[in-house]
Amino acid sequence: MTNWINTVSRDHVERGVRGRFTQANHGKPHMLRKMSRGDWIVFYSPKTAYPDGEPLQAFTAIGQVADDEPYQVEVAPDFQPWRRNVDFLDCAETPIRPLLDDLEFIEDKARWGYKFRFGVFRIDDHDLEVIRSAMVTPTAHIAGT
Incomplete structure (x- = not known):
């Protein structure tokens, strides 16, 4: 399995x-x-809303990919995005700043936001556990179940 940040x-x-x-x-x-x-x-x-939201800088959801292939949907005649199904866990929105020192994917702590400019990127198991343990209670379950 691979771990991702989106x-x-x-x-x-x-x-x-x-x-x-x-x-x-x-x-x-x-x-x-x-x-x-x-x-x-x-x-x-990074923000509450796109494109003009207030700064947020928090982890806002976590889940697992629940299908085998991307699929395309029509949101509007000029917008047909690709999607993946996800089983989300119940979790708490978690500010990133208290976690910065423990996150290994952030190599330059002074410029920690740089990595997020890539949109989607891989993280290792250690960083997943740092984030997941901050976001999820021990009794968390898949959201909506």
């Missing part, structure tokens, strides 16, 4: 949690095709 505004994360899906890089399929069933995805939200 950088998405909180309003878009909330839509995904309600619909049990994720999109990446404004609906493009490339990174979604790299994901496999069972992979973990942590959602980091």
Whole structure:
């Protein structure tokens, strides 16, 4: 299994949690095709809303890929994003700043936000556990079940 971070505004994360899906890089399929069933995805939200939301800088959702291939949907005639189904865990929105020293994927702590400019990227098991343990209670279950 691979662990991922997907950088998405909180309003878009909330839509995904309600619909049990994720999109990446404004609906493009490339990174979604790299994901496999069972992979973990942590959602980091730099802002509350896209494009003009307030700064947030928090992890806002976590879940596992629940299908085998990306699929395309029509949201509007001019927007047909690619998606993956996700089983989300119940979790608490978690500010990133208290976790910075423990996150190994952030190599330059002074410029910690740089990595998130890539949108979707891999993280190791250690970093997943740091984030998951901060977000999820021991009795958490899949959201909506």
